Amino acid sequence: KGTYLRNGPGLWHIEDYNFRHLFDGYATLVKLQFENGRLIAGHRQIESEAYKAARKNKKVCFREFSEVPKYENFMAYVGDIAKLFSGASLTDNANTGVVKLGDGRVVCLTETQKGSLVIDPNSLETLGRLEYSDSLGGLIHSAHPIVTDAEFLTLLPDLVNPGYLVVRMEPGTNERKVIGRVNCRNGPAPGWVHSFPVTEHYVVVPEMPLRYCAQNLLRAEPTPLYKFEWRPESKAFLHVMCKASGKIVASVEVPLFVTFHFINAYEEEDEDGRVTAIIADCCEHNADATILDQLRLQNLRSFNGKDDLLPDASRVGRFTIPLDGSPYGKLESALEPDEHGRGMDMCSINPTKLGKKYRYAYACGAQRPCHFPNTLTKLDLVKKKAKNWHEAGAVPSEPFFVARPGATEEDDGVVISLISEKNGNGYALLLDGSTFEEIARAKLPYGLPYGLHGCWVPKE
Numbered sequence: 521k522g523t524y525l526r527n528g529p530g531l532w533h534i535e536d537y538n539f540r541h542l543f544d545g546y547a548t549l550v551k552l553q554f555e556n557g558r559l560i561a562g563h564r565q566i567e568s569e570a571y572k573a574a575r576k577n578k579k580v581c582f583r584e585f586s587e588v589p590k591y592e593n594f595m596a597y598v599g600d601i602a603k604l605f606s607g608a609s610l611t612d613n614a615n616t617g618v619v620k621l622g623d624g625r626v627v628c629l630t631e632t633q634k635g636s637l638v639i640d641p642n643s644l645e646t647l648g649r650l651e652y653s654d655s656l657g658g659l660i661h662s663a664h665p666i667v668t669d670a671e672f673l674t675l676l677p678d679l680v681n682p683g684y685l686v687v688r689m690e691p692g693t694n695e696r697k698v699i700g701r702v703n704c705r706n707g708p709a710p711g712w713v714h715s716f717p718v719t720e721h722y723v724v725v726p727e728m729p730l731r732y733c734a735q736n737l738l739r740a741e742p743t744p745l746y747k748f749e750w751r752p753e754s755k756a757f758l759h760v761m762c763k764a765s766g767k768i769v770a771s772v773e774v775p776l777f778v779t780f781h782f783i784n785a786y787e788e789e790d791e792d793g794r795v796t797a798i799i800a801d802c803c804e805h806n807a808d809a810t811i812l813d814q815l816r817l818q819n820l821r822s823f824n825g826k827d828d829l830l831p832d833a834s835r836v837g838r839f840t841i842p843l844d845g846s847p848y849g850k851l852e853s854a855l856e857p858d859e860h861g862r863g864m865d866m867c868s869i870n871p872t873k874l875g876k877k878y879r880y881a882y883a884c885g886a887q888r889p890c891h892f893p894n895t896l897t898k899l900d901l902v903k904k905k906a907k908n909w910h911e912a913g914a915v916p917s918e919p920f921f922v923a924r925p926g927a928t929e930e931d932d933g934v935v936i937s938l939i940s941e942k943n944g945n946g947y948a949l950l951l952d953g954s955t956f957e958e959i960a961r962a963k964l965p966y967g968l969p970y971g972l973h974g975c976w977v978p979k980e
Contacts, residue, residue, distance in 0.1 A: 528971025547615035622691030664715035700766025707754035717785035804837025861886030
């Protein structure tokens with residue numbers, strides 16, 4: 521009993537103008553409400569200022585992921601650049617994730633701080649912006665905070681003095697408080713931090729060689745890497761910060777990597793119970809940043825069913841971060857990539873295992889040839905095996921794990937995914953978290969756009 525909410529870009533055009541990139545689309549919320557063996561579904565556009573302005577003016581009015589307003593003249597462009605530095609011209613199109621805070625508020629998020637919008641989980645009405653009451657400033661944050669009933673943790677990249685603030689917000693407040701700061705080890709700007717992992721006692725801050733780029737942000741037309749640039753000479757690092765003290769207990773160089781999503785992290789102990797290392801798992805693209813450009817809508821819409829367009833370079837990457845003062849960490853595959861079709865992203869876990877040693881994860885994998893992850897996958901990280909669900913013509917979104925009340929086994933629960941079909945239909949799919957067999961499906965009365973991330977709102 522409860523409601524699954526899924527957020528994501530759902531509208532990729534204004535009038536007869538088609539957007540360029542998957543991440544440009546205006547946010548669409550989808551609701552699946554489970555009660556008494558019945559499913560009630562609904563959807564609604566998030567009423568961001570960017571969306572409302574586009575509808576009113578019949579054109580893009582804010583800077584989206586790759587889209588920028590079309591300027592009437594050079595002075596209009598200069599004026600928009602001036603507004604960029606204050607954040608006024610950045611989008612608030614909250615099309616990435618949706619989270620339930622510990623105080624019950626439900627918030628949709630994207631990478632701009634202004635794109636933190638509170639919604640009603642029942643009506644899906646946009647209630648207004650989450651106005652942070654602190655003076656930390658900044659324009660961007662991690663699109664994926666760590667959210668529990670007790671706290672809200674996120675990273676604020678500092679583009680001026682390259683680094684990251686690690687901040688915490690308690691339930692019932694809008695004030696973020698600084699736990700500590702990490703200075704970048706290298707590079708002209710911080711690495712992109714779409715997500716980050718935590719353990720029970722530590723926050724892991726990634727410094728990826730795919731770095732923010734002010735010059736690309738200022739451009740009127742996008743580059744292949746959009747607001748980022750690939751700087752392999754700047755190297756890659758992982759930093760470990762103590763949650764309690766803000767002290768950095770490890771800062772190690774690791775092999776070059778590219779990831780959107782970290783899966784989980786935990787503390788490795790020796791036989792005496794001393795923490796010797798941090799293990800952090802992510803959906804890693806073998807240090808290939810071209811995955812960003814592969815998500816252009818032109819690529820996604822031109823698949824002929826024969827040519828394999830999805831980059832053959834995605835795996836569960838496992839970092840080992842030693843805590844003995846060693847300067848280097850390791851990056852290996854947690855299981856053979858062929859187990860999940862060499863495609864891997866959009867992971868979820870049993871939330872009771874957040875920051876703890878775990879065995880199972882649920883993700884989108886690939887059955888080749890394909891242009892996009894087209895398979896639901898259960899990963900067993902102990903046996904190093906995967907179970908895959910695949911149906912021809914189906915494009916599943918993030919498999920979201922909901923534990924059964926009173927469950928004692930890690931995989932005792934239900935996996936929910938919304939399926940978009942190439943024939944224009946869509947349905948909600950429920951799989952058993954243990955056997956990974958289908959429990960039920962519910963066909964929706966209309967086509968369903970591809971979406972990104974979700975959350976579970978239990979019935980009170």
